[in-house]
Amino acid sequence: MNAQRAAVIGSGPAGLMAAETLLARGMGVDIYDAMPSFGRKFLMAGKSGLNISHAEDPDVFLSRYRGDTRLQEMVRAFGAAEIVSWMEALGIAAHTGPTGRVFPEMMKASPLLRGWLVRLQDAGAVLHPKHRWQGWNADGALVFDAPEGSVTAAPDATVLALGGASWKRLGSDGAWAPLLEAKGAETVPFGPSNCGFLVDWSAHMREKFAGAPVKSICMSVDGQETRSEFVITQRGVESGGIYTLSAALVDGLRRHGAATLLVDLLPDMDVPAIVAKLERPRGKQSMANHLRKSLGISGVKLALLHEAARGVLPDHAVTLARLIKAVPIKVTVTAPLDEAISTTGGVAWDALDEALMLRQLPGVFCAGEMIDWDAPTGGYLITACMATGQAAGNGAADWLQTASSL
Ligand SMILES: Cc1cc2nc3c(=O)[nH]c(=O)nc-3n(C[C@H](O)[C@H](O)[C@H](O)COP(=O)(O)OP(=O)(O)OC[C@H]3O[C@@H](n4cnc5c(N)ncnc54)[C@H](O)[C@@H]3O)c2cc1C
CATH class of the missing domain: 3.50.50.60 (FAD/NAD(P)-binding domain)
Structure with missing residues (x-):
């Protein structure tokens, strides 16, 4: 020995x-x-x-x-x-x-x-x-x-x-x-750290989309960006990109008591390109069908838009395009410490x-x-x-x- x-x-x-x-x-x-x-x-x-x-x-x-x-x-x-x-x-x-x-x-x-x-x-x-x-x-x-x-x-x-x-x-x-x-x-x-955050989702969002991944997007907090996906939970958001941005979100919560995550649903298109597609005649199609057919926005992404617009999507194409490029998700608090990936x-x-x-x-x-x-x-x-x-x-x-x- x-x-x-x-x-x-x-x-x-x-x-x-x-x-x-x-x-x-x-x-x-x-x-x-x-x-x-x-x-x-x-x-x-x-x-x-x-x-x-x-x-x-x-x-x-x-x-x-x-x-x-x-x-x-x-x-x-x-x-x-x-x-x-x-x-x-x-x-x-x-x-x-x-x-x-x-x-x-x-x-x-x-x-x-x-x-x-x-x-x-x-x-x-x-x-x-x-x-x-x-x-x-x-x-x-x-x-x-x-x-x-x-x-x-x-x-x-x-x-x-x-x-x-x-x-x-x-x-x-x-x-x-x-x-x-x-x-x-x-x-x-x-x-x-590397934790989820709580969001005050509507009952519709919780019931229909808890567990849904939000893919092919870009997210940012205070100018810090990531292209990873994230997951909607019963109580908020977690995983992938959320963990990447968690330090910035925690900083925001500490300084202002709330923090906003901005989700770009179409990171490979700019506002004018989105507007051009939105302004195509849609005939008798509903807005949901128009968004799905012209821009591929449906399911959880459409729900996020509705959530941010409180159920009424803007009629104006430029306003809607801007919302698509920066859907705000207000987080109110971190998920419990014990659930964090790290501390x-x-x-x-x-x-x-x-x-x-x-x-x-x-x-x-x-x-x-x-x-x-x-x-x-x-x-x-x-x-x-x-x-x-x-x-x-x-x-x-x-x-x-x-x-x-x-
Ligand atoms: C779900 C999940 C996924 C993760 N994925 C990744 C990943 O893919 N990549 C990555 O880089 N990191 C990941 N992490 C983080 C990573 O696992 C941790 O940062 C890492 O394990 C910490 O290593 P450590 O040796 O410091 O402590 P730990 O791995 O936490 O080990 C500490 C040990 O100390 C022991 N201990 C504590 N108190 C006492 C005591 N009083 N007496 C005796 N023993 C005690 C514990 O039982 C434990 O075994 C993940 C974490 C989680 C929870």
């Missing part, structure tokens, strides 16, 4: 990458998780395709992140190219989609996670599922609630990779925040040194979504979790090496 051991608490991508880094640096590693099995959120992320990173110009890639510049340095050191090589070393080829999204070739997370856990155990990691970390005892040892009762561990260094505060049923419940605050570590309140807030960057060690707790490092940063979906979240996991693992290994050389 190695002379120096580190505890990694949390078995998401950040914790597992920290463990891998520590093992590669010759340290012994115990990995703890509260859940009966490891990496549950990672598995959930892979349910409809594990978008693990994003292949695009490195400067554009880095511009997606909100947080401290240290985060950008870490992602620069372990970004899309490194993740592709890392997957290949696990025997899993990468597939890059048309928009640059990087996935494991078989799309799911489970083969990747299985292979990763085997490799970690082969390298000496000891896995401790069903170990809920409860803080430290008076002697400074880690305390866990485990099947056999309360157990303690006194590692030479600790990496906390406890995740954010959404999808609690997968293990990331944010209950660690008061434990760190009690030790004087600054935290920022959690907030939803902002957590450990404040000021509480961490350059190596992601908590200034108030020497020998304790943090990684992943539990740190206060934000990024859109599209592979940026897992990339940053792995990058900070690697940085925290290296930080802990450096710290242990320095301690042993004194």
Whole structure:
């Protein structure tokens, strides 16, 4: 057994990458998780395709992140190219989609996670599922609630990779925040990110179109645009482009108490082209038929127009064309925190040194979504979790090496 051991608490991508880094640096590693099995959120992320990173110009890639510049340095050191090589070393080829999204070739997370856990155990990691970390005892040892009762561990260094505060049923419940605050570590309140938003839909919209995807559109908030689709829900809007614009919508809600999403239903046509089609004689056709035949607007798109026009579409072609190019959807509040794909807030960057060690707790490092940063979906979240996991693992290994050389 190695002379120096580190505890990694949390078995998401950040914790597992920290463990891998520590093992590669010759340290012994115990990995703890509260859940009966490891990496549950990672598995959930892979349910409809594990978008693990994003292949695009490195400067554009880095511009997606909100947080401290240290985060950008870490992602620069372990970004899309490194993740592709890392997957290949696990025997899993990468597939890059048309928009640059990087996935494991078989799309799911489970083969990747299985292979990763085997490799970690082969390298000496000891896995401790069903170990809920409860803080430290008076002697400074880690305390866990485990099947056999309360157990303690006194590692030479600790990496906390406890995740954010959404999808609690997968293990990331944010209950660690008061434990760190009690030790004087600054935290920022959690907030939803990459989340849905509530909209005060009419009963017709809720009943007929909840679950409907709105495709081939362009959306914008305060000048920030995306061409992805979104989904109408019973209570509002979610997925794809909504997540991309969620930071802008959250900013709007925070500043003005409401925010407006503008949906361009015909992003490849300008107003004069739409007007020309609208002004074609429509004979006895209803407006709905005219819109469907001349512009292909029907179903959920027509419903969105009606919703915005409160049921009475403008007669004037230019006014209607302008509405088609910018259908306003007023969002009133974010969907509940627990439903968010990721959360902002957590450990404040000021509480961490350059190596992601908590200034108030020497020998304790943090990684992943539990740190206060934000990024859109599209592979940026897992990339940053792995990058900070690697940085925290290296930080802990450096710290242990320095301690042993004194
Ligand atoms: C539905 C969904 C889809 C997603 N899709 C994508 C995607 O395609 N691409 C992408 O980049 N991101 C995606 N994400 C986000 C991504 O999964 C997370 O950002 C990422 O898993 C966070 O990694 P982490 O290691 O920081 O924390 P987590 O993966 O949340 O892991 C934290 C671990 O800590 C454990 N833990 C917490 N508290 C304790 C405690 N007290 N004691 C012991 N253990 C504890 C938890 O059980 C958990 O296993 C998705 C998220 C969701 C919910």
